[in-house]
Amino acid sequence: MRSATPLKRRRGRPPKDQAGFNQTKAELIRSGMEVLTEKGYSATGIDEILRRVGVPKGSFYHYFKNKDAFGSELISNYAKFFEHKLDKSLGNRSLPPLQRLSAFMQEAIDGMARHQFKRGCLVGNLGQEMGALPESFRRQLIEVFETWQQRLEACLEEAKAAGDISSDTDCKESAYLFWTGWEGAVLRAKLERTPNALQSYADFFINSLK
Amino acid sequence: MRSATPLKRRRGRPPKDQAGFNQTKAELIRSGMEVLTEKGYSATGIDEILRRVGVPKGSFYHYFKNKDAFGSELISNYAKFFEHKLDKSLGNRSLPPLQRLSAFMQEAIDGMARHQFKRGCLVGNLGQEMGALPESFRRQLIEVFETWQQRLEACLEEAKAAGDISSDTDCKESAYLFWTGWEGAVLRAKLERTPNALQSYADFFINSLK
DNA sequence: TAAAATATTAGACCGATCGTCTATAAAAAT
DNA sequence: ATTTTTATAGACGATCGGTCTAATATTTTA
Numbered sequence: 340m341r342s343a344t345p346l347k348r349r350r351g352r353p354p355k356d357q358a359g360f361n362q363t364k365a366e367l368i369r370s371g372m373e374v375l376t377e378k379g380y381s382a383t384g385i386d387e388i389l390r391r392v393g394v395p396k397g398s399f400y401h402y403f404k405n406k407d408a409f410g411s412e413l414i415s416n417y418a419k420f421f422e423h424k425l426d427k428s429l430g431n432r433s434l435p436p437l438q439r440l441s442a443f444m445q446e447a448i449d450g451m452a453r454h455q456f457k458r459g460c461l462v463g464n465l466g467q468e469m470g471a472l473p474e475s476f477r478r479q480l481i482e483v484f485e486t487w488q489q490r491l492e493a494c495l496e497e498a499k500a501a502g503d504i505s506s507d508t509d510c511k512e513s514a515y516l517f518w519t520g521w522e523g524a525v526l527r528a529k530l531e532r533t534p535n536a537l538q539s540y541a542d543f544f545i546n547s548l549k
Numbered sequence: 550m551r552s553a554t555p556l557k558r559r560r561g562r563p564p565k566d567q568a569g570f571n572q573t574k575a576e577l578i579r580s581g582m583e584v585l586t587e588k589g590y591s592a593t594g595i596d597e598i599l600r601r602v603g604v605p606k607g608s609f610y611h612y613f614k615n616k617d618a619f620g621s622e623l624i625s626n627y628a629k630f631f632e633h634k635l636d637k638s639l640g641n642r643s644l645p646p647l648q649r650l651s652a653f654m655q656e657a658i659d660g661m662a663r664h665q666f667k668r669g670c671l672v673g674n675l676g677q678e679m680g681a682l683p684e685s686f687r688r689q690l691i692e693v694f695e696t697w698q699q700r701l702e703a704c705l706e707e708a709k710a711a712g713d714i715s716s717d718t719d720c721k722e723s724a725y726l727f728w729t730g731w732e733g734a735v736l737r738a739k740l741e742r743t744p745n746a747l748q749s750y751a752d753f754f755i756n757s758l759k
Numbered sequence: 760t761a762a763a764a765t766a767t768t769a770g771a772c773c774g775a776t777c778g779t780c781t782a783t784a785a786a787a788a789t
Numbered sequence: 790a791t792t793t794t795t796a797t798a799g800a801c802g803a804t805c806g807g808t809c810t811a812a813t814a815t816t817t818t819a
Contacts, residue, residue, distance in 0.1 A: 523733020
């Protein structure tokens with residue numbers, strides 16, 4: 340439990356100078372991301388998200404219609420962030436395709452380690468909670484998986500073209516499988532608080548391609 | 550939302566004849582299992598569990614110290630149920646080892662289909678929620694995975710002995726990987742409300758052994 | 760430059776949820 | 790017959806989550 344930040348915030352319409360940059364909203368999204376990747380959607384109260392960054396409730400409902408809308412924005416935000424990451428890693432032409440994938444996984448492992456394996460994947464967390472979530476989240480989450488899958492599929496096609504993986508590999512199917520299993524590994528790593536599941540899966544998947 | 554069951558229940562000490570059989574407690578556990586596998590722990594209120602089976606609050610706190618104790622019993626219960634299932638399927642000597650695994654997975658798929666892929670795995674659900682759960686759940690969940698892993702490991706050893714899989718397979722590692730990935734597939738199936746991820750993973754895993 | 764519009768903070772409020780507690784009831788034990 | 794045990798019934802208070810209205814400060818506009 341982080342200590343509260345009882346900073347008094349400026350009321351009223353903000354000065355124009357630093358326009359475009361929405362400090363408070365960004366803080367809320369960052370805070371929400373942290374808590375949601377740890378505890379999930381249902382277990383997380385808005386108050387906790389607010390307390391962490393010392394933002395009053397009124398601000399939250401100024402920036403977001405309600406908790407659901409907030410959640411939806413978090414997903415979009417996470418998706419965008421992740422796509423960038425994937426483009427950089429899986430699309431990195433200076434490395435052979437499969438090494439890119441390995442590098443991506445290693446980065447993810449390091450990332451989880453930095454947070455003591457307490458934070459998981461937002462998409463996985465919310466996916467598991469679907470039963471308690473607004474139905475509109477479903478399509479959103481499915482689509483996120485699809486874009487990730489496309490990125491990996493492209494990378495695998497390159498690997499195939501380079502002869503690094505068998506020519507009869509179904510790259511689309513493989514990419515689908517990768518993300519499915521990866522989410523399982525993230526879940527397990529979070530449960531065990533070790534990189535073991537991730538490491539193990541990484542080796543397994545790479546090997547399965549050869 | 551299921552309609553309430555406003556059945557008046559027998560008050561007072563129960564007759565001795567049908568002793569040992571604890572109707573109400575069993576109903577609470579069944580009800581809890583249903584709701585928790587759908588919505589998870591945090592999103593589920595005790596009242597909802599009670600409403601489904603028309604049991605008043607007093608009874609709940611008669612049988613369980615509190616929500617956490619209830620959750621813990623659910624895990625034990627689920628674990629026991631599942632171990633039985635695994636013993637029957639993975640230990641079925643009348644089938645070759647790998648076919649047992651395939652059969653188990655197919656049963657699981659059918660099971661999820663019966664509930665329109667709305668219910669997942671209790672262990673997976675709670676695992677993902679760990680950040681919001683009592684710390685004592687962690688060991689419990691890890692141990693459940695371990696017993697599942699042992700069951701599968703034994704089955705894979707049989708397959709190895711029979712020459713159905715490569716002799717240099719690390720059966721323990723494979724079994725660990727299986728459950729990791731399987732949870733990912735269950736999650737995905739729940740999200741997509743289709744058997745696709747499960748089917749896909751089933752084929753993939755079996756193939757990876759050969 | 761005064762008024763209107765806009766952007767943001769502040770926090771009161773209501774309903775839901777959790778867990779406790781007391782009352783009631785029926786059977787068993789003494 | 791009285792007491793003890795086992796169980797249901799549901800009211801209650803504290804707390805918390807989410808919504809909504811008021812207050813405040815800045816920009817825009819006339």
